[in-house]
Amino acid sequence: FGIDNTDFTVLAGLVVAVLLYLKRNSIKELLMSDDGDITAVSSGNRDIAQVVTENNKNYLVLYASQTGTAEDYAKKFSKELVAKFNLNVMCADVENYDFESLNDVPVIVSIFISTYGEGDFPDGAVHFEDFICNAEEGALSNLRYNMFGLGNSTYEFFNGAAKKAEKHLSAAGANRLGKLGEADDGAGTTDEDYMAWKDSILDLLKDELHLDEQEAKFTSQFEYSVLDDINDSVSLGEPSLHYLPSHELNRNADGIQLGPFDLSQPFIAPIVKSRELFSSNDRNCIHSEFDLSGSNIKYSTGDHLAIWPSNPLEKVEQFLSVFDLKPETVFDLKPLDPTVKVPFPTPTTVGAAIKHYLEITGPVSRQLFSSLIQFAPNSDTKEKLTLLSKDKDQFAVEITSKYFNIADALHYVSGGVKWNTVSMQFLVESIPQMTPRYYSISSSSLSEKQTVHVTSIVENFPNPELPDAAPVVGVTTNLLRNIQLAQNNVNIAETNLPVHYDLNGPRNLFANHKLPVHVRRSNFRLPSNPSTPVIMIGPGTGVAPFRGFIRERVTFLDLQKKGGNNISLGKHLLFYGSRNTDDFLYQEEWPEYAKKLDGSFEMVVAHSRLPNTKKVYVQDKLKDYEDQVFEMINNGAFIYVCGDAKGMAKGVSTALVGILSRGKSISTDDATELIKMLKTSGRYQEDVW
Template identity: 40%
Template sequence: MAQFSTSDIAAYAVVLLGTIVYFTRGVYWGVAKEKTFASSYPGTKRNKPAKTRNIVEKLEESNKDCVVFYGSQTGTAEDYASRLAKEGKSRFGLETMVADLADYDYDNLDALPKGKVVMFVLATYGEGEPTDNAVDFYEFIAGEDVSFSNSSDPPLGNLNFVAFGLGNTTYEHYNAMVRNINKALEKLGAQRIGMVGEGDDAAGTMEEDFLAWKDPMWTALANKMGLTEREAVYEPVFVITAAEGLTKDAPEVYLGEPNTMHLEGVEKGPFNAHNPYVAPITESRELFTVEGRNCLHMEIDISESNLSYQTGDHIAIWPTNPGKEVDRFLNVTGLLSKRDSVISIEPSDPTGKVPFPTPTTYDAIVRYYMEICAPVSRQFVATLAPFAPNEQAKAEMTKLGSNKESFQEQISDKCLNIAQTLEEIGGQDKWTAIPFSALIEGLNRMQPRYYSISSSSRVQKSKISITAVVESTHIPGRTDALKGVTTNYLLALKQMQHDDRSSDSNGLSYHLTGPRNRHIGVRVPIHIRHSNFKLPTDPSKPIIMVGPGTGVAPFRGFVQERVAQMKAGENVGKTLLFFGCRKQTEDFLYLSEWEEHKKVLADKFSLITAFSREGPAKVYVQHRLQDYAKEVNELLQEKAYFYVCGDAANMAREVNTVLVKIISEQRGIPESEAEEFVKSMRTSNQYQEDVWS
């Protein structure tokens, strides 16, 4: 046996201690500096979801009078919830907090004191479904056997609540979430204050619907709760301080990374809406043959990620803001010279959350974390008026914030973002007086964009195809085109892959190599969102697909899958695809592929086309659907599944109308009866939509 001296043992102890500190990053020894970032990011060490899941305890310990719960899928409902909480505090002195529905239990809502008020801001997702973070709450409160902590009668007679919903009239179950929750709460004895508000995304009136609802709601709430309105004074939600001693190159400073793992250069799953996988783009190509318009086909490799998808699912692309708009924003707010300064951000209220990782830099926040290119809201313009650089700008901002028509004409119709608005109103003057906290509060955090996957998981398990038109729209009253943030980012990645910088992604520039240049090769951050837009489990069932333009994306995957089923000897039903574009010589997507699929599927596959700009009259997919009325009706009688993908406001609605007409005429029944038949198809999942506004 080896003999060790005292000095040997001491030396080994030092080595062992050093090894432990290194591999634990000092978490047990106070060596590692705590990182501060929002609760939506894995590995959080502060701002975690509430320590207690008891909302009554939380309100009492934080001395709050009002909780604003949100059910949000894309961040808009969360933004409205934050705005309500802030307005309640500034106008009425109401002590408010914002809460994610997923962070709390609900069986003690009956124990809330009568002096408290609960607000619900609830988005409806898909066909009348709750958002992901509101599923448990919805199933609990709308369930048949709701059980609370007390035995009150009625169970929620103590609860005062307010409700606003975010919906889309294109869908049959418009604002179903807020309507169903309101109905369930009232059934349980809860007392609603004011009207139920409903915003319509399809009409583009969501913001105005919200503003029109909230003022009478505040009046009703003030009367009910005995609140006295005061002159609104801006109180920052966040405390922003210079991170002394830190430069942007310091390893603990976030430069656009979404979480700790990415900051430390460790790409580790599970990959999801809080933790993207930075995936290689293995192939990218242009699908259009006309100059001035772009449509991208991309193949994204997920073989090293443990991610999986099913045909019909969605891929989320995590974009970055273009350099041109980043510079514009930093310049107009007077932050251009401070772009690389490191700042720490803390909530001024313990119940608050910082929406992105910190410490970070102004440049990283504006480039990666904030939606600076989104249309600006009228309410936000009004809040910035006191910080105008001169009296003329202050008067104009006040007018725009209070006058719906002026705002529509000068800002909304031109689709101006916040920096463009400040440039327009302030002229050559910089808006240096705006507290940075106000900008964080008034702008949503950057959200991933979802695209229908245009490949079959059966055909290519480890690769995802996407099909996306690059958005570049000329707006009257603007000298530059309105650019889609994500599609132009993808275009820049495609140009990088082909070493083609001639068009410079429509005049924009992006940080394509990611924070700290860690995106080696051509890569894009992604995650997968599972969808209910699915082929029938029985491949012998006929399917009818309507997908003009890039609405054909999921149907490319559907047809690929049917070809694979046919090759495997399975019985495949009739497959009817209605596809529309402008001209067959310019934007006919995947023409050669459809021809190859026809060789395999033979008479089981029919492609019916509509070219809107080739004849004297415009022909759209709904017109071609009517042309094939007899076959469509026969297939529906054979229990065919009917799918629509594309524009919700016009195409999808008109397709629904035409289908009702076809059923009515072909079966000799009243249109009202045909409408009920189509509704029953939707209910049984025989009619499915994957649409967008």
């Protein structure tokens, strides 16, 4: 962020004054930035119209995805078009094509766009965004399209990217068919929002393209073959082909692995240290330290670490059993057309695909039920599956509310009859791919250059509807807990862990506590001027990046003192919240930091579940410190919020609106606008999930 304390104080004062006279929208647009990295790769022909035409495609589905959700829905939609209408569909990531010829695409286009950050497009959509935002009036008058946005209403700019794309496409004369679809992850309705949008679009397309609907029949995009045995080219779950014995990783003369390490190729990092920060009856929190030496990966304080998990052994076995699959079967997939990509390293084994490459534990979608009807092992099961796939409410009662994963759900529907009728291609193409989980880095790149700390709360709770069933568990956090116990020589057999893992990984690649990771850059950055005041609000694991921030300031001050410089830091005020005193994260560290920061660091703690005490949240504490908070904001403070996006981030924003409105004697609407302005200019940053 280019704007710093002093500049900003002047600027903020000016803007507040102008705000009263000018239209707010124009100010917002002035302050809005369209940044992002250009990460597109060029492989083969990138001309979208040419590729569609040359491959005789009669429908195009595009997606712009940040974490894989938009991609997942785009693929589901494409498959349904193929299965129901026998269309020859091309489904493509916008990152891989150029769009100058978009107006010449001779088919209808469905666009799936996720919103990320402050209403931003996903990183890979930079070219696409650029193209449509600069398209001239009438330049896309031949284009016929529909659009589905994936967003979260707890964020300020709900479905901001899809809405922006829609606005520019419409201005360029493109013709939209049907409504703009808007999925809301905040309300937990993404799947149902998709189903409603999809049904209306399919009806429209039927008329528009005069399509005959057939009984949905799965057609694979791959040629599937079974191989005889495992050799060095067969993946056993390696995160990318580079890790296969047949593929020497590039290393320089010093033995440094050559990246770049990113979403397509993570680095296998040793966890050098891990410890339990607290453990109560039902909750655990794990601190893990990853060593990035030898990777050339650089991180900045405030970035995210992506961790690539594998599935728990119990869940893998359950899945294999329900589908009656043999884990040792070696198979290969070859795309049947050049626009399709194999989703993970192949050839591989059935067991490796299920353990490492597919998300088998999450909630099940009604859409998946509907596409499984064709595979029902008997007529009773087919009837039940058909009923549940059509009845949203019954599906919610019988499947979703019981926290069933795909194997639980199918076992329940068929009464235990095996689903050996389902092909491996269907599973590979219909179950989402395993995606890495992101963690706010809790170390500082100034004090720990090569080591990245993460602070994770272990997801593990009893199934509320089925108290005798296995608990509902998160994949990555339980893996981190298993590693923490193994690393600290706890006898796992003597613990009552809900799930266990193959900690050694494929060909022992993860042995001695290693996991695949990559660093994702974020915008969450301390102001460059150390005298700028800073307000941090981070309850629970939301405190993670603030531990990094404070460690950064401690090291900075130390270096300055050693260099003979007498720097005075601005006030750093941290609002932290925990349930009680047992789950107070890094409790022993904060007083040390306060001592080293010579009084410029202060921590305010809220407890929400102290026995016999009123519940207090960080929002309440903000109000208790109203005068100080207001004065700091007036003096150019940067505000940072991290943690729960649903309740906390909104509550904090509301509390700050109140503080500004009272402090400046302005209306709530004007204070809300001021907060928005702080957000768009980078002086109010959120890292919420």
